[in-house]
Amino acid sequence: MKALLIYPEFPDTYWSFRHALPFEGKRAAFPPLGLLTVSALLPRTWERRLVDLNVGRLRASDIEWADIILVTAMLVQKESLQEVVRRCKERGKLVVIGGPYVTTSAESIPEADHIFLGEAEETLPQFVRDLERGEAQRIYQATTRPSLSITPVPDFGLCEFKHYSAMSLQYSRGCPFNCEFCDIIEIYGRVPRTKSNAQVLAELDALHDAGWRGTVFIVDDNFIGNKKQVRLLLPALAEWQERHQHPFELLTEASLNLADDLELLDEMRRAGFRRVFLGIETPVAESLKEAQKKQNMHGDMLDSVKRIQSYGMEVMAGFIVGFDTDPEDIFERQINFIRESAIPLAMVGILTALPDTQLWRRLKEEGRLLAESSGENTNCTLNFVPKMDAAQLIAGYQSIMRTIYNSREYYQRTLECLRRISGDGPAPNHYTLLNGALSMARIALRLGILDSERREFWRFFRRVTSEHREKFAESMRLAAMGYHFRKLAEAYG
Numbered sequence: 425m426k427a428l429l430i431y432p433e434f435p436d437t438y439w440s441f442r443h444a445l446p447f448e449g450k451r452a453a454f455p456p457l458g459l460l461t462v463s464a465l466l467p468r469t470w471e472r473r474l475v476d477l478n479v480g481r482l483r484a485s486d487i488e489w490a491d492i493i494l495v496t497a498m499l500v501q502k503e504s505l506q507e508v509v510r511r512c513k514e515r516g517k518l519v520v521i522g523g524p525y526v527t528t529s530a531e532s533i534p535e536a537d538h539i540f541l542g543e544a545e546e547t548l549p550q551f552v553r554d555l556e557r558g559e560a561q562r563i564y565q566a567t568t569r570p571s572l573s574i575t576p577v578p579d580f581g582l583c584e585f586k587h588y589s590a591m592s593l594q595y596s597r598g599c600p601f602n603c604e605f606c607d608i609i610e611i612y613g614r615v616p617r618t619k620s621n622a623q624v625l626a627e628l629d630a631l632h633d634a635g636w637r638g639t640v641f642i643v644d645d646n647f648i649g650n651k652k653q654v655r656l657l658l659p660a661l662a663e664w665q666e667r668h669q670h671p672f673e674l675l676t677e678a679s680l681n682l683a684d685d686l687e688l689l690d691e692m693r694r695a696g697f698r699r700v701f702l703g704i705e706t707p708v709a710e711s712l713k714e715a716q717k718k719q720n721m722h723g724d725m726l727d728s729v730k731r732i733q734s735y736g737m738e739v740m741a742g743f744i745v746g747f748d749t750d751p752e753d754i755f756e757r758q759i760n761f762i763r764e765s766a767i768p769l770a771m772v773g774i775l776t777a778l779p780d781t782q783l784w785r786r787l788k789e790e791g792r793l794l795a796e797s798s799g800e801n802t803n804c805t806l807n808f809v810p811k812m813d814a815a816q817l818i819a820g821y822q823s824i825m826r827t828i829y830n831s832r833e834y835y836q837r838t839l840e841c842l843r844r845i846s847g848d849g850p851a852p853n854h855y856t857l858l859n860g861a862l863s864m865a866r867i868a869l870r871l872g873i874l875d876s877e878r879r880e881f882w883r884f885f886r887r888v889t890s891e892h893r894e895k896f897a898e899s900m901r902l903a904a905m906g907y908h909f910r911k912l913a914e915a916y917g
């Protein structure tokens with residue numbers, strides 16, 4: 425059997441990092457981890473190919489080659505997913521779809537032959553057995569949330585490393601918190617499930633043996649959701665990194681209560697975590713309460729961010745406007761918080777009601793839902809009736825974007841972030857002279873010569889070379905990221 429795995433295209437979002445990727449000569453930020461895991465669940469006797477539309481085209485010959493086509497997608501990829509399914513069905517191929525978008529919008533792609541709802545560790549092997557007997561069902565609904573102990577090491581070898589900025593692995597699924605707008609807890613549940621230490625180390629070994637060096641994104645929605653297990657993992661991770669001379673710089677997502685646990689912060693620094701994404705959402709206590717984001721309500725959030733930064737981790741964060749209880753001055757308050765927290769990459773969005781979330785159910789009951797969410801929180805299309813005047817909300821959101829990604833403001837924040845990130849953790853060992861020089865040449869050309877904001881870039885450059893020379897590579901990465909965010913701000917601001 426010949427299996428073609430296709431990953432639909434992402435639109436231009438914060439996480440696509442599309443405008444920053446050319447600086448390092450990459451085509452996509454992360455590989456399609458879900459599909460690489462699906463591949464590992466297929467019989468070893470099957471031939472397999474991957475087409476990631478974020479790094480290459482889907483050719484008619486790829487489709488012709490395949491006996492079966494497997495596609496997974498998130499909500500933001502739905503248009504590309506529809507196009508892929510249409511093209512494959514036109515050629516009469518057997519099409520199987522799954523993933524988070526399909527799980528929450530089951531019958532949205534009626535042309536697909538087989539539909540997977542929920543996590544596929546148990547249902548995919550069942551499907552393969554049914555298919556071989558000629559008895560495959562149309563819908564495979566996971567009846568339980570499977571233990572991650574049965575999740576295989578993803579087929580990392582299926583993707584071409586050279587096209588990706590980072591590699592990904594998953595340690596846990598689910599989150600114990602209860603944020604009203606969150607779809608993670610609806611899809612993966614509120615009891616975090618984790619892989620064993622041995623599984624995680626096997627994935628690191630696989631990446632290392634295949635030649636990967638650089639950033640590894642632990643894609644969990646909340647890496648510290650099960651603190652007891654994480655405490656057991658971190659020393660093993662640190663020991664692995666030490667033994668392999670720190671080939672990986674780690675990035676993950678966590679809840680803000682990470683700041684309350686100094687031991688955990690120290691362990692994360694030792695294990696090589698250099699960046700962490702936090703869901704801060706809003707500095708307004710009433711809006712945090714409305715969002716049921718209780719974990720952000722103990723203590724001062726600015727102090728929490730500072731504490732995490734002092735452990736050598738750059739903080740990235742999500743912010744939301746559009747809560748019912750947002751006051752009139754919410755936009756200035758968000759700008760001030762972002763400025764004072766020295767978070768360079770602040771992903772600000774307008775609240776959106778994702779399918780099947782508590783927020784979606786409440787707004788539906790209140791008769792305030794307008795449309796299905798696009799999954800993009802930057803595109804200024806509201807899918808519900810806000811309490812604040814809609815035009816005022818959009819204008820306020822745009823003013824945040826214009827302000828925080830103004831070059832001077834961004835570089836200022838970045839310099840403060842660099843100052844706060846202490847440099848006493850183990851240094852990552854993956855910057856090669858060649859790719860460093862090439863990236864620098866591209867950055868100098870684009871940001872230092874061609875860009876209208878070049879004066880601000882050289883001002884930043886001078887400050888970096890005089891005050892943060894040891895963080896030069898980090899600074900240039902952040903300059904490139906700033907360009908990506910500025911382009912998005914221009915598009916949406």
Ligand code: SF4
Nearest residue numbers: 599601602603606645
């Ligand atoms: S902390 Fe994050 S993952 Fe957990 S419920 Fe809230 S938004 Fe969802």
